[in-house]
Amino acid sequence: MEHKKHIHKYDSNGNQICCSLEEKIDGQTPPQLLQNEHNENDDRNHSHDPSKSNSSWKEYYPAITSFILLITGIGFDFFGVAFFKGWVRVIWYAIAYIPVGLPVVKESFQALRKGEVFTEFFLMSIATIGAFAIGEYPEGVAVMLFYAVGELFQGAAVRRAKNNITALLDVRPKIANVFRNNVYKEVNPIDVAIGETIQIKVGEKIPLDGTLLSDKASLNTAAITGESKPQSLLVGENVLAGSINMESVINVKVSKLFNDSSVARILHLVQNATAKKAKTELLIRKLAKVYTPIVVYLAIAVCFLPYFFVQDYVFSDWLYRALIFLVISCPCALVISIPLGYFGGLGAASKNGILFKGAMYLDELTKVNTIVMDKTGTVTKGVFKIKEIKIFNSISEDEFMSLLLAIESKSTHPIAKAILEYKSNNPIQEAVAIKEIAGKGLTGTVNGTTIIVGNDKLLHQFNIQTPNELETIVESFVLVAIDNEFAGYVTVADELKEDAKETISAFKKAGIKFIMMLSGDKDSITQKTASELGIVSAKGGLLPEDKLNEVESIKKDSSKVVAFIGDGINDAPVLAASDIGIAMGAMGSDVAIETADIIIQTDEPSKIITGIKIAKATQKIIWQNIILAFGVKIIVLILGTFGMANMWEAVFADVGVALLAILNAVRLQRMSW
Incomplete structure (x- = not known):
């Protein structure tokens, strides 16, 4: 899939490395992207390295150089420095122009070779080169410099949004305990091969798909099956990544590579989070493609038509007005600010875990x-909690639960674990003669008292009658009999x-x-x-x-x-x-x-x-930017037609408005929700 757009590409340190009209977003496979993220994590872990820190500033050097030369040149002009005349002045401003202007001019030629004429690169190039042609050197440098600064603002905001989004991946499993050379070793899941054995401790999320090697396992698979009750698995059954190990340590034989897991797919989606453009943004791009050529032809008309109607026609004056038209017509205020509005929304959402x-x-x-x-x-929550304790004999709740806890402490069933969460005032007593009846429950003895814990099938097996009200209970429940008499029950349910x-x-x-x-x-x-x-x-x-x-x-x-x-x-x-x-x-x-x-x-x-809330705020800011950009452009276009606006007003109408729109969009990431 190929998207024609003005985008920025960044290296693993977040530095802007090029600016092009095309990006093949499917050029990298998820495994490659995952490896890139793996390398980026290494880079972040060594962020104290001064050389790495300095490299993040390299993209600012061209703009800083041009700015210093421009300000110095304007100073020389203002104070009338003797040597700053003729070719010295031209060369000075040309050198100031090159750091920020040359990349744009190159992009313009690349676009022209592909048949794309009315791009912002072409307009910025002819407007600024035209300014040089009529001797408006400072304005030519300033237009391109402000454009470059706008691009840097965009790049910084985009990186910030992407960093916020990428930070969300920290909640995914990053370590796998793999069995190698007769020991378990912590490695990055990306380095685990199919057929290797991994170990998952209690409470850990399983990092890779595989087959259970342990005799049994209890896994929280609520996210997979939709059932609130944890799943009990036996040796040889499939284990899915993302399940949570609920009881004893288990071993799993890996059946799929980490690159096929959710982490790789999410990374792929994060890298391309803006590939699907919003309708408003697409509309703006379509409008820009229509109004830009119209303004170009109008600029040509502004330059040449007055020759036939104006008595004191001066070519350089009308060329200057035409160049103002071209600068204003550059769609960078829209091309930059509208997508950045969405980046601001995406960044604000990611900060909030969305x-x-x-x-x-x-x-x-x-x-x-x-x-x-x-x-x-x-x-x-997809986990069990005690919801109700109902006792049918004279025993107190504390005594009742003390006997129940003594039996359940010998069980590994998820419901038993939920019951063991109960905070008893008494220590758990020792249960002996424990016997497990498969699919029904447990029996045992506590201080000489026979305790039966399980479902109604187990109690009926011992000819113990249960109350009819159990038929109306929708939650899971555990029945308790003391010395072969029904004593009560505990309901256990998923918690809101x-x-x-x-x-x-x-x-x-x-x-x-x-x-x-x-x-x-x-x-x-x-x-x-x-x-x-x-x-x-x-x-x-x-x-x-x-x-x-x-x-x-x-x-x-x-x-x-x-x-x-x-x-x-x-x-x-x-x-x-x-x-x-x-x-x-x-x-x-x-x-x-x-x-x-x-x-x-x-x-x-x-x-x-x-x-x-973030989506609505983003939409509001997008339309604020659209109205701001079009409103100011129209006003300055009218002023420029009548010679009431110079190149500096044109710069503000285009790049200045873009900067204001960018600052407006950045507000989204600073708002509290």
Whole structure:
């Protein structure tokens, strides 16, 4: 894919290395990009090196040199220095012009060879060279110098935005413990080969896809399956990168290279975050291509037509007015400030943990009036917590939980871990004669008391009656029997994220008219979660194709702009089909992250509200810049036609306005949201 545009390319240190009209964004594969990032990390780790620090200033040297020579020349002119006349003066300003003007002139010739005449490079070249031709040397240097300064401002702002976006990748796995030479060694995941063995400790995110070598594992795969209950795997089963190891240390045999993981794909997207241009920006480029040649022909008319109508026609005067036309017609104020407005929005979003994959999604997000969302991992944490403790005999809660904790301390099941989070006033007692009944629960003895812990099937196996109210409970529960009598139960459920209710309320205040929850989890759990959040419409127990059908049904109403929020592989089809796909990035699956248009790196749903605010502010600043650029250009064009504006006003109308627009755009990254 090739995009014709005025862009800047940077080396691994962030230095501008060239300026061209073309960029093949698909020229590098994700592995190459990943290696570049790997090298960039090394560079950042050695940022104290003075030589590396100095290299970041090299791009400023041409502008600084031209500025010093220009100011010095203007000083010589002002004070009437004797030697500063004739060819000395011409050569002085020519030398001042070369550092900033030569690259632009070269670009102009390259564009002309490709048949592109009305570019800003061509206009800047003929305007400034024309200024030299009529003896306006300082103005010629100043026009090109201000243009170069505008480019430097843009480059600095773009780098800042890209650095903010790239910093988000720090939350992804960066270390793999690989077995080499009979020891486990920490290496960069990019260096791990297929077939090698990696070790993942409790709480760590699995960095690479592979096959489980350990006897069993309990993994938090909420981002992959959509189920809130952790997944239990046995030896030989597939393990997906991004899953979180919930219990004992496990070993995994790598089946895919790191280059095929989510990290490489995200890096590829970050490098090309502005490849997809917003509609407003495309409109501006189209307008620039129309009005620029019109102004060029008008400038020619301004120069030559007065010869037939003005009695005291002076060619140099009318050429000067024509050159003013050309300087004003240069679209750099728009070409620089409009994209930079989007860069400002992208940078502000990245600072807040939000990655927009393209500038167009900043515009689209402001139009959203319908939100459809997943449940597990999106508005819930995807981890179990004790929700209710109900006791049916005279025993106290502390005694009841003390006996339950004694048995559960011998279990590695995720629900057992949730129960062990309970803060008891008494130390956990020692349980003996522990026996595990597969798929049902545990039995054991605590201080001579027989304890049975598990599901209703286990208690019925021991002929213990359970209350009918259990049939109405939608959450997972653990039943407890003491000395063969039913004693009570503990319900365990996925916990809402802290900002979930606040987010739903904020959606409604932001004018989102329709909010719906679609989940692969049980319908009863989905309905209860939706009710707690104040969501009226909800459906559970859905397969990926069911979710897709629901969203496509909603989209049949052309007035609805749909954003879908999810995090799992089962959400990927809907993320792709919706007008805006938003994925939770910290624990989200690779497929969801790759498919989505916007990634919430912190997994906080309230960040979507922040994203909407940033998108609206970006759009506002974009239009401020458009109005500013066109307004000032039109005024100075009229003044220039009647000889009431000189080259300096033309410089301000073009480059000065561009600088003001740039400063306006940079405000986005300094705002607090």
